[in-house]
Amino acid sequence: MEKILQKIQSLGFNQYEAKAYVALVYLGASSAYQVSKQSGVPRARIYEVLEGLEKMGVVMKEEVNEAAQYSPLPVEVFLESIKQKWEDTYTSVQQELKAVENQRPKADPRVTTIKGEETILSFCRILLRRAQSRIIISMWDMMYEKLEEDLQKMQKTCSLKGIVFQVENPLPNLVIHRKTDYVDNIGEKKWFIISIDGKEMIYGHPVEQNGNTFYTDDPVHVSLLENYIWHDVLVNRLMQESKENLQPWISGEREIFFNK
Structure with missing residues (x-):
């Protein structure tokens, strides 16, 4: 129960509001006293909390035999309204932040460290x-599996x-590195x-290794690493043809070259 209360609070409700709504979902139409008893919200605060939820449209109030009865917005309707509100907020914030970002002075090429799997x-x-x-x-198996669906979608519009x-069985035009x-x-x-349009890239350790990952729009980095990938592709094609x-x-030449 504690987990669902915390998650509802993350949607913008305070602790008492979350407790009152969950209690109503469990009880159905109820009096303020019943909601207070079930939820643990103090009786001195329950009317204020329920009125606040009513104003938000999350709780419905009606008079039954001269006594106030409160009912929860059906769960599916509640979730749909929260989803719509979140999507509207997301769209608005996205547009406003993009507008702010576009006003930023042009920065010099950079390399930025990125941390955390998500x-x-x-x-x-x-x-x-x-x-x-x-x-x-250029990608190893586990990272490829995590991004394969995204790569497949982009393949429809990009090379x-x-x-x-x-x-x-990788996507078409991706070379499988030979076994060595x-x-x-x-x-x-x-x-x-991952390099896009020859302009920017992200590179580093796969997320399962919990190592360093970097983003850059520096043309020197982009050119060097794209040419590194091309060299790897070329060698593998030559090996297939030979x-x-x-x-x-x-293998011997590699050992000699990197021998300290």
């Missing part, structure tokens, strides 16, 4: 929705290209990159 995923989805013509990605790791010892044993060194087994040579 924040990172929300940032990725918003960035993808901003794409107008081109999306380039989607890039490379994925340990993913089966490096890929199989990479451990916690995985990454993801009749020779070049993987042992590539």
Whole structure:
């Protein structure tokens, strides 16, 4: 019960209002005394609380045998009205904040750290929705699964290209990285990159690794990482076309190059 009361309060109701409404949902049409007894709202405050809920349209009042009876707005109607109010508020705030943002002086290119799984995923989805013509990605399996639906939607209006790791049946135009010892044993060194329209990108550790993630609109970062993805795609295509087994040579050269 405590959880539902807290969630109702998060919709803009105070503690007594939440308790009174839930009590009415449980009781049905009731007197103020019954609501007070069921909800725990003090009798000295219950009439004030119920009148406030009545003004909000959440509670209905009628006189029955010269006594006031209170009824709750049906749950489905209550939830629909809250949803509509939230959507109207969201639209209004979105428009006003965008207007403020558009007035901001043009900033120099930047790199910003982003933290928190939900924040990172929300940032990725918003960035993808901003794409107008081109999306380039490099992504491992778990992060791909979280964003596959969003990528699929954007593929209808944008060119989607890039490379994925340990993913089966990816979306068209995404290259599957070949199986190598490096890929199989990479451990916690995985990454993801999403670049849109060659203008801005988000990159870093996948959310399951709880590491660092960064957003940038710096053209140097964008160009370097897009070319990194293209190089990875090209090598994998060349390996598919080659009749020779070049993987042992590539692995050896990689070890020599990165040997400290």
